[in-house]
Amino acid sequence: MKGKVKKFLAASALALLCALRCAAASAADGDVPLAAAYEDESGSRVALPEGAFVRSGALWAPLDALRLMGAPAALGENKKSAVIKVENPADAFDIPALAQLAGGALSLDFPLIRVGEAYFFNMTGMQNLVKLDYRIESGSVIFTPNASAKAYLRGEAAKPEPKDGKLTLVWEHVAAENPDLGAQAPIPGLDVISPTWFNLKDAGGGMANRASFAYVEAAHRRGYLVWALVSNSFNAQMSSSFFRNARAMNLFIARLLIYAKLYGLDGVNLDFEGLDEVDRANFVGFVSRLSEFLRTEGLTFSVDVFIPANTKSSRSHDRAALAKYADYIMLMAYDEHWRTCKVAGSVASLPWVARAVEGALAEGVPAEKLVLGVPFYMRRWEETRGPGGVSVKGYTLTMAGAEEILARRGLTMQWLPSAGQNYFAYSADGKVQKIWVEDAASIAKKLELVQKHGLAGMAAWRKGHEKPQVWDVISEMMGK
Structure with missing residues (x-):
């Protein structure tokens, strides 16, 4: 594996510089860009030519780099997902019924994020599945081999206990x-x-x-x-x-x-x-x-x-x-x-x-x-009166959106006891707007x-x- 990685990469220093640039380029607002490297069983490390990033609490790593490191992930035909084929899923996931349902192998789809021409895979929780562990340190993510026989991890956060009430x-x-x-x-x-x-x-x-x-x-x-x-x-x-x-x-x-x-x-x-x-x-x-x-x-x-x-x-x-x-x-x-x-x-x-x-x-x-x-x-209902009568269009409206209209136009709502909700109406651009309020x-x-x-x-x-x-x-x- 190390040899394959080295063949693909240029000199380590140049690759690390590229990783830093790629990570920065891939990150959107709020993302945490990371350089990336692969470390084999001996502790020898080589930088990867693409960076990774953390978004919404998850680590997104370049699919090409993961495949280079031996991950069994391929780009799906529609280029909107990654595909992983799992051998012996009943054993890999500790679900005996899978032997009956799926047989000896099953392909699975996984979400991707596309940045430019690169595709990024959500690594968090997938370490056993793709046979790669990782750790984040000093602005970098370090990938290492994972030899687990199981394809899933157990969550660190305890599952909540049922609450009282409905x-x-x-x-x-x-x-x-x-x-x-x-x-x-x-x-x-x-x-x-x-x-x-x-x-x-x-x-x-x-x-x-x-x-x-x-x-x-x-x-x-x-x-x-x-x-x-x-x-x-x-x-x-x-x-x-x-x-x-x-x-x-x-x-x-x-x-x-x-x-x-x-x-x-x-x-x-x-x-x-x-x-x-x-x-x-x-x-x-x-x-x-x-x-x-x-x-x-x-x-x-x-x-x-x-x-x-x-x-x-x-x-x-x-x-x-x-x-x-x-x-x-x-x-x-x-x-x-x-x-x-x-x-x-x-x-x-x-x-x-x-x-x-x-x-x-x-x-x-x-x-x-x-x-x-x-x-x-x-819904905000827009009524337009024309030669053929009144035509109606409905637009989805959030509770905050309704409040904004009320405040901007200085309107007040009317409680409708029969409907069990508030209601208001107004005219805009010659059209009547009607809103039955959910609040x-x-x-x-x-x-x-x-x-x-x-x-x-x-x-x-x-x-x-x-x-x-x-x-x-x-x-x-x-x-x-």
Whole structure:
């Protein structure tokens, strides 16, 4: 290995200078650039021609340099992820079921950051998997060989103990890179954080991955459990083909079990939306099978469902049947008026939410498993009057965004008892703007339904759209 590295590199002094320059060039605001070197078993060290950097608590190292040092990582075909093929995954991850599900080998996807023409791999927590350890000292990262027979590490941060009171969860929308959770203020009363990390990427059971071991460690230090969200990419056709392919479902489950072990997850939140109605029973069958494997691994299993309604989306979810296999059913009681609705209205008025809860219970979802999903967002509805009547456009608005409009325009809100929320309207550029407000007061009214019906708790979409004081209300009402 040392010989291969030396062949690739120029003189050590020149390589070290290049490493320092590359690290500085790769770092974005807030990153910590690092020079990089490889140290073999004898202690002999050689500088690498590319630097690394720390971002959001994780070490990102150049993929080419890792491969040079023997890491079994390759650039994926789409150049958006790294691919690692794991031999004998059942033994490597201490999960016997993988022998049945995946056989003797399985390929896994991992997130990358592209800087210029270079690709950087998240090394934190992946040392056993890529067979390289590292240490950071004096502005440099030193890589050394790792001969572990296991492909995963155990987290340093202790997993949080369950809190008293009702369950509280918030979803974290992760489109690409993860936020620095460790640098954020603690959220009072929060039990679980659910980052949108995994999704079905093809009908063959492939799984895209945006996860971060550093994020999980930061969550655990904050006292939060982590239930990673897994979606079907909201693709009906792909999902139908997937449900009809036993091998694909096995590989998908295998990958999910591996990622859960690799990143130290506490649970899984399944979010399969946009399904064809004909796949209603197929989805239940998949959930039934998946639940067996998750239970064996000690993972909490929650499933997101639409509210009872006469819509294709709602009819694709057999809520009562899904509740037989999931630990929790997450009722997505929002988007009463969707962004493309032709009529302005509330995202989640109180009567509409109440009917959704009562409908789910009437269908047979046990109250002790039902979690009420509430919105941390609202919509600004823009009405334009023209020759053909009034046209409407909806724009997503955060709680802070609504406050900013009120302050800038000197407006006051009106409480609507029937809707259980505040409301305000104004004119701008000849167009009427209407906003049904979600805030601490509206969230409190919805959470009364959790208490009234003895539900398991609440979940909110999504983190970052709320004002901090909302969590004070949630914490008090959920008994934290």
